[in-house]
Amino acid sequence: MTWLAAQPYYKVQREVSGLEQKTVVHDRTMYLYPDKIATERRQFPIGDVFDMSYRKMGGEGGMLYFHTKQGVYSYMVKDDPRNFIGAFKELVAGK
Template identity: 35%
Template sequence: MREEQHVISAISYHKTEKIIEFNQQKYLKIQHRLHLYKDKIQSASRQFRLEHIHDISYRPFTDAGLLYLHTNQGVFAFEVNGDPGHFIHSYKKLKSSIK
């Protein structure tokens, strides 16, 4: 039986996808959530093990901001609307307890 994992922190992000309907190009924002677990961060399409994440940073813009996961496979950006301070703090607290 698989152990149920507890979400430590979560934050919403959105991904903009280009679609074509009736020969018109449209942009659709799809909302997803990043979930922080004790051993990984899970997005809608990827899973990042905590030991492969070097850091998390945030750059605010006028109406949104970018949350960056710095990993051993490169930097992954997630567009967020709110302040991700609680998510970053939870990650850093968890990461420091593992070391």
């Protein structure tokens, strides 16, 4: 199945080994399909997502929020997700 839009996001993980603490950044991509949104670990059926919003944080990037039947999920993004949100809103408006 071909995706309609893609949005890079990242996850920050702290690893502690012995006396050392290390921060690891995992770059990932979420995809908007006609019937779902897929991230690295989750899939959201389009019917379960009510809305998306974005809040800019600091100098660059911010948080992309999915408002779903199961609650609000947040994803850290470096790039403005305006196109991804627009593609989602266009998709649900057509249903």
